[in-house]
Amino acid sequence: MKNLEELRNIKERALQRRKLAGEGARARIVVAMGTTGIAAGARDTMTAILAELEKRGIGDVIVTQTGGGGLSTYEPVVQIQIGDSELVTYGNLDATRVPALIESHIINGQPVTDWLVK
Amino acid sequence: MAYRANILISSEAPGADAVQAAFLSKVQDLQLEDEVQVLATTALMGAATQGIEALVYPEGTRYVNLTPADAATIVEEHLYKGRPVQRLAYVEPKVTPLPPPNTKEVRVVLGNVGKINPFDIEDYIAEDGYMALAKVLTEMTPDQVVEEMKKSGLRGRGGAGFPAYMKWTLARNSPNKPKFLICNGDEGDPGAFMNRSVLEGDPHSVIEGMAIAAYVVGAEQGYFYVRAEYPIAIRTLRVAIEQAREYGFLGQNIFGSGFNFDLEIRMGAGAFVCGEETALMRSIEGKRGMPSTRPPFPAASGLWGKPSNINNVETYANTAKILLKGGEWFSSVGTEKSKGTKTFAIAGKVKRTGLIEVPLGLTLREVVYDVGGGILNDKKFKAVQTGGPMGGCIPEQFLDMPVDYESLASVGSIMGSGGFVIMDEDTCMVDIARFFMDFVQDESCGKCVPCRVGTRRMLEILNDICEGRGQPGDIERLEELGKSIMRGSLCGLGQGAPNPVLSTIKYFRHEYEAHIYEKKCPAKVCRALIEYKVNPETCIGCTRCARNCPVNAISGKPKEAHYIDPSICIRCGICSQVCPVNAISVE
Numbered sequence: 133m134k135n136l137e138e139l140r141n142i143k144e145r146a147l148q149r150r151k152l153a154g155e156g157a158r159a160r161i162v163v164a165m166g167t168t169g170i171a172a173g174a175r176d177t178m179t180a181i182l183a184e185l186e187k188r189g190i191g192d193v194i195v196t197q198t199g200g201g202g203l204s205t206y207e208p209v210v211q212i213q214i215g216d217s218e219l220v221t222y223g224n225l226d227a228t229r230v231p232a233l234i235e236s237h238i239i240n241g242q243p244v245t246d247w248l249v250k
Numbered sequence: 251m252a253y254r255a256n257i258l259i260s261s262e263a264p265g266a267d268a269v270q271a272a273f274l275s276k277v278q279d280l281q282l283e284d285e286v287q288v289l290a291t292t293a294l295m296g297a298a299t300q301g302i303e304a305l306v307y308p309e310g311t312r313y314v315n316l317t318p319a320d321a322a323t324i325v326e327e328h329l330y331k332g333r334p335v336q337r338l339a340y341v342e343p344k345v346t347p348l349p350p351p352n353t354k355e356v357r358v359v360l361g362n363v364g365k366i367n368p369f370d371i372e373d374y375i376a377e378d379g380y381m382a383l384a385k386v387l388t389e390m391t392p393d394q395v396v397e398e399m400k401k402s403g404l405r406g407r408g409g410a411g412f413p414a415y416m417k418w419t420l421a422r423n424s425p426n427k428p429k430f431l432i433c434n435g436d437e438g439d440p441g442a443f444m445n446r447s448v449l450e451g452d453p454h455s456v457i458e459g460m461a462i463a464a465y466v467v468g469a470e471q472g473y474f475y476v477r478a479e480y481p482i483a484i485r486t487l488r489v490a491i492e493q494a495r496e497y498g499f500l501g502q503n504i505f506g507s508g509f510n511f512d513l514e515i516r517m518g519a520g521a522f523v524c525g526e527e528t529a530l531m532r533s534i535e536g537k538r539g540m541p542s543t544r545p546p547f548p549a550a551s552g553l554w555g556k557p558s559n560i561n562n563v564e565t566y567a568n569t570a571k572i573l574l575k576g577g578e579w580f581s582s583v584g585t586e587k588s589k590g591t592k593t594f595a596i597a598g599k600v601k602r603t604g605l606i607e608v609p610l611g612l613t614l615r616e617v618v619y620d621v622g623g624g625i626l627n628d629k630k631f632k633a634v635q636t637g638g639p640m641g642g643c644i645p646e647q648f649l650d651m652p653v654d655y656e657s658l659a660s661v662g663s664i665m666g667s668g669g670f671v672i673m674d675e676d677t678c679m680v681d682i683a684r685f686f687m688d689f690v691q692d693e694s695c696g697k698c699v700p701c702r703v704g705t706r707r708m709l710e711i712l713n714d715i716c717e718g719r720g721q722p723g724d725i726e727r728l729e730e731l732g733k734s735i736m737r738g739s740l741c742g743l744g745q746g747a748p749n750p751v752l753s754t755i756k757y758f759r760h761e762y763e764a765h766i767y768e769k770k771c772p773a774k775v776c777r778a779l780i781e782y783k784v785n786p787e788t789c790i791g792c793t794r795c796a797r798n799c800p801v802n803a804i805s806g807k808p809k810e811a812h813y814i815d816p817s818i819c820i821r822c823g824i825c826s827q828v829c830p831v832n833a834i835s836v837e
Contacts, residue, residue: 133380133384133497133498133499133504133505134498134505134506135384135388135505135506136384136385136388136505139375139380139381139384142372142375142497143375143376143378143381145372146372146373146375146376147376149372149376150373150376164364165482166364166446166447166450166451166482167443167446167450167480167482167483168443168447168604170482196367197367197368197369198363198364198365198366198367198368198451199363199364199368199447199450199451199452199486200363200364200447200450200451200605201360201363201364201365201447201451201605202360202363202364202447202604202605202606202607203364203602203604204603204604204605205601205602205603205604206604209364
């Protein structure tokens with residue numbers, strides 16, 4: 133890292149990357165994979181999400197991970213973003229809920245309100 | 251031969267034999283034995299609370315709380331006529347929408363945690379990551395950084411609350427060289443995991459904070475001391491350090507300023523005392539982790555006898571944000587002497603457990619009821635224990651007290667690293683004191699005799715009290731021992747170890763007295779002091795308690811009132827859990 137200019141360029145690039153359209157994606161799924169999340173089954177949730185997307189042949193959804201934001205009571209926590217809309221947060225999202233979640237929110241664009249944290 | 255259907259029965263539940271026999275005989279009656287197989291299996295569905303259960307395949311229908319008559323119905327209806335018996339099938343409990351989370355939170359340290367991808371440094375840069383380091387290295391002198399930190403009023407988040415800028419200045423002014431920078435990630439308080447969450451969720455914020463502190467202090471080498479029990483945090487940190495080197499935020503001539511800094515991780519093997527700064531430095535050196543006398547303070551003679559600056563994870567995580575947004579921004583929240591926000595791990599009998607970050611100065615009531623969502627099952631609040639095993643228990647009368655360093659100290663507790671254990675009316679304060687004393691006597695390193703021997707003696711007295719052998723004078727003995735342990739110990743562990751006991755004696759003396767003089771546990775927790783009884787008026791003689799009792803302490807004929815033999819009873823409480831009419835009480 134030589135100077136501020138270089139850092140600003142990286143920031144610009146990173147912000148661009150965050151825009152889903154630029155990546156050719158329609159949605160982003162973020163799984164909280166801190167120790168609390170993993171202890172509550174976040175790994176199974178992650179595997180189930182990848183398997184479900186694969187099964188349905190959905191290739192334009194970015195699946196990524198983040199740390200545990202403190203909602204320990206609600207782990208596993210999964211966030212979904214469609215297009216440029218706000219991220220919505222789901223709680224207690226164990227692997228068994230994944231197929232219904234993907235069908236409702238990703239495919240039909242309808243958030244599953246009963247499972248939302250906010 | 252292939253069967254078209256299978257019935258699996260949980261054979262371990264009492265009375266399962268009769269149900270299995272009923273299944274078999276009905277299958278034979280209807281001449282289905284070539285088509286339907288009846289199998290007994292162990293521990294079919296886990297919890298035994300649903301009585302005798304059966305699974306019918308291929309549909310996978312789960313039937314619960316079965317009687318032999320139900321078995322016949324299932325065979326006739328489900329297997330013969332092909333109509334599953336809805337009346338007997340298990341219904342998943344209805345999901346209620348989750349309540350919205352805390353509204354009084356202000357997230358600074360946890361701002362990126364749960365948002366960014368910790369394995370991608372550019373995700374951190376997108377959130378203005380490393381901008382503060384760039385600003386510091388290219389535009390500011392170390393003295394200007396110190397000035398900004400002074401304005402912010404940031405105090406050490408590890409517990410003692412020493413102003414960060416002062417610590418840095420002391421190390422900076424120390425003439426000896428080289429100097430070292432250490433991050434204390436040995437978070438050992440039971441139930442506390444704020445630092446783990448930051449290391450796992452936003453590792454670069456800590457790295458950036460350390461680089462800034464190193465610039466001020468004049469250190470070129472830094473150490474992360476993280477406990478080995480945090481494998482995910484360590485893995486995340488490794489990746490983060492690697493990426494920071496790759497992008498040139500660590501290494502030689504950072505931002506062309508001539509400043510060099512690099513980091514290494516050292517894993518702690520799990521000794522609680524290694525969270526104490528002098529013990530921690532011995533541990534990094536590869537020696538046995540034991541505290542030493544201060545002075546000399548680490549700023550003068552720390553790691554390998556060289557000037558060292560040591561701060562907690564959260565202190566460093568605040569640093570970059572302060573320098574980016576200014577000291578005034580940080581000090582705009584908080585109280586007069588406690589500025590900024592603080593992360594807490596809320597655990598215990600509260601609805602929303604987990605991590606929170608709130609401005610210092612919020613009242614305990616706001617933290618427990620507004621942010622924590624209130625007491626579990628809407629029971630009555632009894633006490634909150636702050637600051638980990640060396641903190642004190644704060645009773646209800648102080649609920650409206652602000653949470654800051656001075657207020658907590660004024661009622662005999664500490665801020666600590668930010669543990670918050672909430673207790674309700676069902677918590678026995680003597681039992682809780684015993685739990686924490688058990689922890690500290692286990693973790694005492696053994697160097698100071700009052701701590702090593704004294705905590706042991708205190709634990710023995712507490713065990714006696716909880717097991718019904720308490721004697722007049724025990725409370726006074728605990729107080730006397732506690733005070734001498736505090737006076738005679740070198741480090742925070744010994745000086746704080748008696749806190750839970752002394753504070754519970756101070757605020758809940760009547761509970762100790764009830765244990766000692768009346769041999770009663772008011773919260774009905776201490777097993778030796780309670781008795782389970784069947785109310786003969788309410789008991790319907792269903793025999794469920796007798797069937798579930800692990801030691802056969804319950805006698806009685808079906809449809810008649812039952813009796814628990816206190817000499818056999820082990821006070822496990824299963825009978826009162828399975829009783830369908832709440833006829834079993836604790837006295």
